[in-house]
Amino acid sequence: MKLQGMNALVTGAGKGIGRAIATALAQQGVHVGLIARSQSDVSSLAKDLHEKYQVKTAYATADISELPDVEKAVESICEQLGSIDTLINNAGIGTFGLLVDMDPAEWEHIIRVNLLGTYYVTHAVLPMMIAKQHGNIINISSTSGERGAATTTAYSASKFGIMGMTESLMYEVRKHNIRVTALAPSTVNTELAAKAGLKTSDEDWMMQPEDLAELVIAFLSLPQRVYVKTAGLWMTNPQ
Structure with missing residues (x-):
């Protein structure tokens, strides 16, 4: 499938996986809309990619856990790029700790950002895909x-939720030629993994954001008649 000329929206685009995916899309000639919390991150990326x-690039800042923020950001980006063909729901946060020790507000915030945020952005973009009878939605979950x-x-609850939402949405929209x-x-x-206390490094054996970006491009490049339902990506030798 030809990607050049498509319009894609990437959340959490300022850093890490989102930044790598946005860059890979732009390399394929895809016009990109960028959403992140930090304006400095997405504004500089939008300029660089252009x-x-x-x-064409457009950006907006938003807290995706807040529906009004999401609706405003999506509206702004669509005014600049046009309707969205591809949505990459990447934005997320991660804090680890025992359930009994984690503050309920923090537990809830992880759910709001990771799960409700994915829902909010999808809800804002999906009608235009249905109208066009075409689209791609890739949700970044986790093992x-x-x-x-x-x-x-908290993190697993949010990511399990994304897996369930993704599969259910697939059954709803495949009749509209939308791949989920x-x-x-x-x-x-x-940076998210490092802050969460997970082992990270730039050594060759460590999975890099660009590895996921390469897989996303491969997914999108498949003929429209087929799609990848779900895929796990693991390090070959985590040492």
Whole structure:
């Protein structure tokens, strides 16, 4: 499938996985809309991608856990780019700790950002895909959305939720030629992982954001008649 000329929206685009995916899309000639919490991150990325790859770019800042923020951001980006063909729901946070020790407000915030945020952005973008009878939605989940572990109750709950939402949405919208995929990587070398206390490094054996970006491009490049329902991406030798 030809990607050049498509309009994509990437959440959490300022850093890590989102930044790598946005860059990979722009390299393919995709016009990109960027949403993140930090204006400095997305404004500089939008400028860089426009100058390097001659694609249209637009950005907006938003807390995706807040529906009005999401609706305003999506509206602004669509005014600049047009309707969205591809949505990459990447934005998320992660804090680990025992359920009994974690403050309920923090537990709830993880759910609001990771799960409700994914829902809010999808809800804002989906009608235009249905109207066009075409679209792609890729939700970035995690291996923590496939199996639980001690100290990951909030994070796993949010990511399990994304897996369930993704599969259910697929059944709702495949009749509109909309492909919905969940990507579940293990630990990726990102700032989020480092802050969460996970082992990260730039060594060759460590999974990098660009690895996920390469997989996203492969997914989107498949003929429109097929799609990848879900995929896990693991380090070959985590050492």
